Amino acid sequence: MADIAFMLLIFFLVATTMDVDSGLERVLPQMPPENQEQDDTPPIKERNVFSVLLDANNRLMVEGELIRVEDLREKAKEFMTNPRNLETLPETKPTEIPFIGNFEVTKGVISLRNDFGTQYGMYISVQNELVAAVNELRDEMASSTFGKTYANCNSEQREAIRMAIPSRISEAEPKMVGGKK
Amino acid sequence: MSKFRKSNAKDTPAVSTASLPDIVFMLLFFFMVTTTMREVTLKVRTTLPTATELSKLEKKSLVSYIYVGPPQKQYTKMFGTEPRIQLNDVFAKVSDIPDFILAERAARDEAEIPFMVTSLKVDEFTKMQIVGEIKQELRKAAALHINYSSRKPLQNK
Numbered sequence: 001m002a003d004i005a006f007m008l009l010i011f012f013l014v015a016t017t018m019d020v021d022s023g024l025e026r027v028l029p030q031m032p033p034e035n036q037e038q039d040d041t042p043p044i045k046e047r048n049v050f051s052v053l054l055d056a057n058n059r060l061m062v063e064g065e066l067i068r069v070e071d072l073r074e075k076a077k078e079f080m081t082n083p084r085n086l087e088t089l090p091e092t093k094p095t096e097i098p099f100i101g102n103f104e105v106t107k108g109v110i111s112l113r114n115d116f117g118t119q120y121g122m123y124i125s126v127q128n129e130l131v132a133a134v135n136e137l138r139d140e141m142a143s144s145t146f147g148k149t150y151a152n153c154n155s156e157q158r159e160a161i162r163m164a165i166p167s168r169i170s171e172a173e174p175k176m177v178g179g180k181k
Numbered sequence: 182m183s184k185f186r187k188s189n190a191k192d193t194p195a196v197s198t199a200s201l202p203d204i205v206f207m208l209l210f211f212f213m214v215t216t217t218m219r220e221v222t223l224k225v226r227t228t229l230p231t232a233t234e235l236s237k238l239e240k241k242s243l244v245s246y247i248y249v250g251p252p253q254k255q256y257t258k259m260f261g262t263e264p265r266i267q268l269n270d271v272f273a274k275v276s277d278i279p280d281f282i283l284a285e286r287a288a289r290d291e292a293e294i295p296f297m298v299t300s301l302k303v304d305e306f307t308k309m310q311i312v313g314e315i316k317q318e319l320r321k322a323a324a325l326h327i328n329y330s331s332r333k334p335l336q337n338k
Contacts, residue, residue: 001202002198002201002202002205005202005205005206005209006205009205009208009209009212012212012216013212015218016216016217016218017218017219018215018217021237021238021244021300021330022236022331022332023232023235023236023329023331024232024234024235024236024329025236025298025326025327026328026329027327028319029325030323031320031321031323114309114313116308116309116313117308117309117310118308119305119308120304120305120307120309120312121230121231121305121306123312125231125232127232128232128233128234128331131234132233132234135234173313
């Protein structure tokens with residue numbers, strides 16, 4: 001009896017893996033229709049764009065400054081909230097949101113562009129920081145309005161928070177600038 | 182006192198093995214429940230990058246995997262050391278991805294197609310060029326929901 005069970009046990013140990021698959025979830029933008037010649041979307045104002053650039057040597061440039069990955073989260077949060085109503089940070093648009101009431105929703109867009117030579121690991125850590133910034137803001141909002149974390153809110157409350165703090169991360173198509181494949 | 186010691190010192194009874202099958206079965210069921218079957222043999226090496234904002238892939242049956250990384254040792258003679266794409270059990274080119282997605286869709290129920298996720302298992306040190314091309318192909322195939330597979334950092338700050 002034990003022998004048979006041992007054999008089965010060893011079979012399962014060899015043939016299976018234990019890792020749970022988890023990762024950063026993203027949604028790619030839709031492919032534009034091919035016959036679309038000129039795009040008629042209005043241009044986005046300079047102050048509403050948070051430009052994040054990654055070069056072939058894994059250097060990170062945000063809004064024209066070289067910074068470290070560790071500082072990106074704070075910068076992104078400041079950009080998304082514009083706490084002191086600065087001229088250089090994005091405009092806000094008052095919107096009526098259920099549960100929360102009138103809220104100044106940011107018009108900011110995070111624009112991420114990487115080089116062909118950028119390392120994937122670096123790209124993921126930058127993406128991770130940007131997602132983390134949005135998640136932290138949502139968590140703060142959830143605890144101040146509903147008194148619990150975003151993960152514990154029900155779907156209507158989450159919807160309201162998502163409206164108040166949208167996650168707009170757009171990725172430009174990569175450019176070949178750094179040379180050297 | 183001697184009365185007690187005598188009976189103990191003579192021969193300790195052997196450990197009963199009657200419950201051994203029970204223990205082994207318990208282990209067996211534990212592993213059967215917690216693990217998943219290996220579906221493909223990996224031909225590329227993928228050391229996943231680390232990230233903190235992870236979300237779990239919920240329905241395993243709706244996930245299709247794309248592996249990218251340098252080929253394993255035994256394949257380097259044929260395929261070199263540059264990162265390559267693996268779909269199912271074979272090495273593939275970027276242009277094979279739309280067909281792969283179509284095949285994956287055909288294997289699922291029609292109602293489940295909108296919930297399909299593509300999981301990208303890409304090696305940390307891969308250059309973004311290949312990843313960018315894959316993303317472009319996925320957009321063309323309208324498989325927009327993707328998941329950059331990554332693992333938790335070992336220590337929390």
